[in-house]
Amino acid sequence: MSTGPGDPAEPRMRRSPEFDLIAAIRERMAATVAGSPRAASISVGIGDDAAVSEPGGVTATTIDGLVDGVHFRSSWCPPRSVGRKALGAAVSDLAAMGAAPGEAYVWLGAPPELGTEPILELCDGLANLAEKIGIAVLGGDLTTAPALSVSVTAVGHGAAASDLVGRRGAIDGHALCVTGELGGAAAGLMLLEHPDLRERVPERTAAAAISRQLDPRPRLEAGRALAAAGAAAMIDVSDGLGADAEHLAAASGLGAEIDLERVPLGAGVAEVAEAAGRDALDLVASGGEDYELLCAIPRSALDRCALAVERTGTRLTEIGRFGDVGGSVRLRLPGGRSLPASGHDHLRAR
Amino acid sequence: MSTGPGDPAEPRMRRSPEFDLIAAIRERMAATVAGSPRAASISVGIGDDAAVSEPGGVTATTIDGLVDGVHFRSSWCPPRSVGRKALGAAVSDLAAMGAAPGEAYVWLGAPPELGTEPILELCDGLANLAEKIGIAVLGGDLTTAPALSVSVTAVGHGAAASDLVGRRGAIDGHALCVTGELGGAAAGLMLLEHPDLRERVPERTAAAAISRQLDPRPRLEAGRALAAAGAAAMIDVSDGLGADAEHLAAASGLGAEIDLERVPLGAGVAEVAEAAGRDALDLVASGGEDYELLCAIPRSALDRCALAVERTGTRLTEIGRFGDVGGSVRLRLPGGRSLPASGHDHLRAR
Numbered sequence: 011m012s013t014g015p016g017d018p019a020e021p022r023m024r025r026s027p028e029f030d031l032i033a034a035i036r037e038r039m040a041a042t043v044a045g046s047p048r049a050a051s052i053s054v055g056i057g058d059d060a061a062v063s064e065p066g067g068v069t070a071t072t073i074d075g076l077v078d079g080v081h082f083r084s085s086w087c088p089p090r091s092v093g094r095k096a097l098g099a100a101v102s103d104l105a106a107m108g109a110a111p112g113e114a115y116v117w118l119g120a121p122p123e124l125g126t127e128p129i130l131e132l133c134d135g136l137a138n139l140a141e142k143i144g145i146a147v148l149g150g151d152l153t154t155a156p157a158l159s160v161s162v163t164a165v166g167h168g169a170a171a172s173d174l175v176g177r178r179g180a181i182d183g184h185a186l187c188v189t190g191e192l193g194g195a196a197a198g199l200m201l202l203e204h205p206d207l208r209e210r211v212p213e214r215t216a217a218a219a220i221s222r223q224l225d226p227r228p229r230l231e232a233g234r235a236l237a238a239a240g241a242a243a244m245i246d247v248s249d250g251l252g253a254d255a256e257h258l259a260a261a262s263g264l265g266a267e268i269d270l271e272r273v274p275l276g277a278g279v280a281e282v283a284e285a286a287g288r289d290a291l292d293l294v295a296s297g298g299e300d301y302e303l304l305c306a307i308p309r310s311a312l313d314r315c316a317l318a319v320e321r322t323g324t325r326l327t328e329i330g331r332f333g334d335v336g337g338s339v340r341l342r343l344p345g346g347r348s349l350p351a352s353g354h355d356h357l358r359a360r
Numbered sequence: 361m362s363t364g365p366g367d368p369a370e371p372r373m374r375r376s377p378e379f380d381l382i383a384a385i386r387e388r389m390a391a392t393v394a395g396s397p398r399a400a401s402i403s404v405g406i407g408d409d410a411a412v413s414e415p416g417g418v419t420a421t422t423i424d425g426l427v428d429g430v431h432f433r434s435s436w437c438p439p440r441s442v443g444r445k446a447l448g449a450a451v452s453d454l455a456a457m458g459a460a461p462g463e464a465y466v467w468l469g470a471p472p473e474l475g476t477e478p479i480l481e482l483c484d485g486l487a488n489l490a491e492k493i494g495i496a497v498l499g500g501d502l503t504t505a506p507a508l509s510v511s512v513t514a515v516g517h518g519a520a521a522s523d524l525v526g527r528r529g530a531i532d533g534h535a536l537c538v539t540g541e542l543g544g545a546a547a548g549l550m551l552l553e554h555p556d557l558r559e560r561v562p563e564r565t566a567a568a569a570i571s572r573q574l575d576p577r578p579r580l581e582a583g584r585a586l587a588a589a590g591a592a593a594m595i596d597v598s599d600g601l602g603a604d605a606e607h608l609a610a611a612s613g614l615g616a617e618i619d620l621e622r623v624p625l626g627a628g629v630a631e632v633a634e635a636a637g638r639d640a641l642d643l644v645a646s647g648g649e650d651y652e653l654l655c656a657i658p659r660s661a662l663d664r665c666a667l668a669v670e671r672t673g674t675r676l677t678e679i680g681r682f683g684d685v686g687g688s689v690r691l692r693l694p695g696g697r698s699l700p701a702s703g704h705d706h707l708r709a710r
Binding site: 053054057058059060061062063064065067068069070071072073074075077079080081103104106107109113115116117119148149150151153154155156157159161163164165166168171174176177178244245246261 | 403404407408409410411412413414415417418419420421422423424425427429430431453454456457459463465466467469498499500501503504505506507509511513514515516518521524526527528594595611
């Protein structure tokens with residue numbers, strides 16, 4: 011009854027992942043469960059038809075993915091970073107809800123010629139970030155694909171739906187605030203895609219920006235702090251400040267004004283922009299993947315929110331306000347000029 | 361500040377899906393929420409950073425995916441079927457736990473040249489199956505990829521972990537049973553990949569087998585019925601009877617014997633096999649994607665389980681037994697021969 015490949019009875023066209031590879035991946039992911047704050051709620055992990063856990067309260071669930079050549083290039087993004095970026099991007103959506111970290115499920119497509127080592131490195135990067143932030147990886151699927159592709163479903167938790175902060179909830183007059191600094195991931199991307207630029211900036215500057223691109227850190231603690239301290243609406247800056255501010259304002263049927271000069275610049279952004287002959291504010295306005303949080307905060311809660319964010323090791327900066335300012339988001343530039351966010355080429359990207 | 365594509369500041373390399381496409385997809389998926397048995401537990405659906413629901417009890421979560429050229433070929437698998445197959449494969453894992461249908465999250469990668477119509481058709485197929493089986497699609501991500509790729513994370517529910525049936529739990533002497541019929545999806549695949557074969561079987565026969573391949577129906581009701589009636593361990597037949605029986609037996613540290621002649625043949629399997637000059641039992645043993653349930657049942661619960669499965673509109677057949685029969689699964693053929701499942705070429709596929 012034995013038949014060769016390509017035989018019409020061949021029921022699946024999947025590549026056979028070697029058993030050792032699957033076993034090695036399982037081992038790495040099991041470590042994320044053992045260290046998870048929710049370990050006690052998990053009764054079945056990787057290796058069954060489905061993982062079983064007892065969520066309690068409410069869950070926030072999101073799915074996000076990366077494809078080689080679309081969201082990164084394997085020429086400059088090592089497999090470990092692909093793993094970190096894939097998990098980081100998904101978990102950042104949980105941070106933007108103010109949810110506590112929970113579980114993740116990973117679908118991985120890899121070209122057969124890639125070999126097993128990069129797959130393991132990718133899983134290492136993903137598992138390391140998972141352990142660091144308290145995410146238990148409970149399931150996965152490994153298959154052949156023409157380009158390295160990772161999709162991650164991340165689940166976060168809250169006691170009640172009212173504890174979580176959605177995109178909607180801003181009202182006219184709310185402050186528009188951002189955590190941390192922006193532009194670093196975009197500056198890092200420029201350095202990675204144009205190695206000649208790297209010679210024109212100090213080594214430490216380049217390293218800081220590149221790390222921001224390759225090693226995203228979702229703001230889980232800041233997100234929870236903001237939710238508890240009274241943020242009214244929240245989104246993560248994944249597509250770029252202009253685009254994400256538009257999403258946030260539109261969810262509440264509002265516009266917003268952002269003073270670009272008030273946005274804190276990420277490490278190395280000014281230097282990289284100068285070396286490239288570009289405007290640093292362009293990187294700030296249009297550069298995505300910083301995974302900071304953008305939120306609407308009632309004026310009465312501003313001080314409380316700023317303090318709560320500082321306690322998580324970063325800062326909160328007021329960079330604009332929500333209002334009925336022509337129904338869209340305007341980016342104010344130095345010298346009084348302003349641009350509609352949606353008129354900006356980059357800001358159309360998503 | 362405007363820059364062209366390929367500029368180093370281009371922060372994301374994603375394709376911009378047209379707003380209309382996203383809106384059309386959301387509309388289709390919203391219909392799955394409205395009709396879901398768990399609609400009342402869902403407070404935030406598609407359109408925010410994450411979906412929010414109140415699970416209660418325990419959740420069973422699984423992730424599965426399909427890639428064009430690996431799990432199907434777009435030359436014979438229309439987009440609607442890609443959507444149905446992607447959801448069906450994931451939900452089948454929930455059926456194999458005995459879980460009640462819950463939510464799904466869909467990651468979709470599509471080549472830019474595909475255009476929007478096939479994407480909408482894929483979403484239609486997925487949403488139609490979701491509505492039929494009571495799955496609410498609560499989140500998604502659409503991006504560019506070199507081949508049409510779909511990953512689906514499916515969440516099912518149970519009152520307590522003890523209500524769900526994992527792969528482990530078989531003991532020596534348990535009956536090995538299967539729901540429904542096997543081989544149909546493999547026969548359908550043969551007809552789809554070799555159109556000349558189609559002329560050699562009756563039209564209705566071909567249609568039945570092809571439908572089995574293109575329109576999988578996860579056995580959610582049978583799975584819940586089996587869990588309630590005392591099945592001790594369960595898996596779905598996605599890789600093939602031999603391979604999945606090995607997974608099931610190995611999870612309990614056992615072997616098993618399967619009498620291939622007792623396995624009910626799917627509609628058209630005998631005719632297609634004959635037309636192709638093949639052994640129908642080969643399709644039964646190695647053909648995957650039938651998405652029937654394979655389970656271990658204590659002898660005392662056999663009648664109860666059979667009756668419970670019949671009430672869901674299909675049948676349960678005892679096809680073998682678990683035991684310490686050399687530590688692996690053996691497939692008994694007519695005439696007293698037997699094959700180790702793991703020695704079968706197809707059964708190595710996964």
